[in-house]
Amino acid sequence: MNYTLHQLKVFIEIVEKKSITKAAEALYLSQPAVSIQLKNFQDQFPIPLTEVVGKRLYVTDFGLEIAATARRILVEVDRINHKTHAFQGKLAGKLKLSVVSTGKYVMPYFLSGFLNENSAIDFSMDVTNKQQVVNHLENNDIDFALVSVLPKQMDLQHIPLLRNSLYLVGGTERVEQRKGKKALIFTQGPMLFREKGSATRNAMETFIDKRNLKSSKKIELTSNEALKQAVIAGIGYSIMPLIGIKNALLNKEMTVIPYPGLPIETEWNIVWRKDKKLTPIASAFIDYIKEHKAEIIEQHFSWVDDF
Missing domain, CATH: 1.10.10.10 (Winged helix-like DNA-binding domain superfamily/Winged helix DNA-binding domain)
Incomplete structure (x- = not known):
């Protein structure tokens, strides 16, 4: 052999x-x-x-x-x-995270410095919808998760990172050609939704249901990136997290539409089970986040306050 x-x-x-x-x-x-x-x-x-x-x-x-x-x-x-x-005095082992799909625009910036300082760490990050993230937490499959809405059914520790704002958006060309009351955006559609189990979809449906703005035309897409491209292409409108559409807004491919009750405000949080015994790597990561959170936000996310 x-x-x-x-x-x-x-x-x-x-x-x-x-x-x-x-x-x-x-x-x-x-x-x-x-x-x-x-x-x-x-x-x-x-x-x-x-x-x-x-x-x-x-x-x-x-x-x-x-x-x-x-x-x-x-x-x-x-x-x-x-x-x-x-x-050799180096942190070594595994670090596992589960991140809601829009969180892929956030989490790498809070990881890069830590991983660069500790090159012996084996790192994995599953990017999925909120329901799967909750499942990973319940099954104790991961060290940490990144969510914008804290799961209520679990006893968790958490560290808030930055705000998460969801706006009504449309492709710029479609928005410029639109006529009539803004409420028609919802009732006549088409409205573009994320898949079931997504926190973005839950927030969007709650907003629409409370205002009785249900649309007869609904389109479902299974990733934030696919949803963004569909909006840019002019297929319809959606309520989307600001964090994932920065470049589309700067390039004038997409436009924010002011609407009463919007934006929906939540907060990005690093979470972990209270009963979880953290490894030395996991504890070191929490210490890193606490020490460097402010400078990471200032360096990479100060633009969020401009909206």
């Missing part, structure tokens, strides 16, 4: 994705490169690890056993690396 750690990582990705193409995408490798690694790995075993039936890739029972062992090997390799860094 002469397999490499890289081959183990590639094989695990193939097992999890059940596709060479998807594994290649996840690993940022070409499909031929992944196929070669799989072949070289397979050549070291007399029993098939995978099989192709009807153009679909299946992992054999033996392949599943090898994958389980490979995962344990890689965990031990991680521990060796972390222990090495720890003896």
Whole structure:
């Protein structure tokens, strides 16, 4: 046996994705490169690890056993690396975050300095909707989450970061051509919504329902970026967080429409379970946020106060 750690990582990705193409995408490798690694790995075993039936890739029972062992090997390799860094006086280990989708415009700025100072940290951030973030917190899958509305059903610690303002917006060309009362924007639509489970959608629906402004034309999009592009293209109007549309506003692709009761104001918060025992890395991250929060906001988010 002469397999490499890289081959183990590639094989695990193939097992999890059940596709060479998807594994290649996840690993940022070409499909031929992944196929070669799989072949070289397979050549070291007399029993098939995978099989192709009807153009679909299946992992054999033996392949599943090898994958389980490979995962344990890689965990031990991680521990060796972390222990090495720890003896060198460096923070080492894993830091896991779950972030609501619009939070991707916020969280990187509060992470970059910390990660650059502690290069031995293995970091992962899942960008998803609020419901999935709550699930990650409930299942204790993560160290921290970034949300704009605190989940009420959980006992959490939190650090407020900056305000989150949601405005009524439309594509500039469509707004300039619009006629009639502003209420018609909602009732005649089309109104563009995020998917169910999104905090932005919940805030938007609450605002509309309280004012009885329900539209007969509703379009749903499953990411903030897709929603932004649809608004810019003139497909319809939406209520969107300011943090994600800065460049579109500056480029005059999108226009804020003043409307009574808007903007909706919430606040971005780093949250974690009160009963969670924080790792040294997690504790160091909280200390970093507390110490550097003001300068990060001043450097990267002072423009928010201009609206």
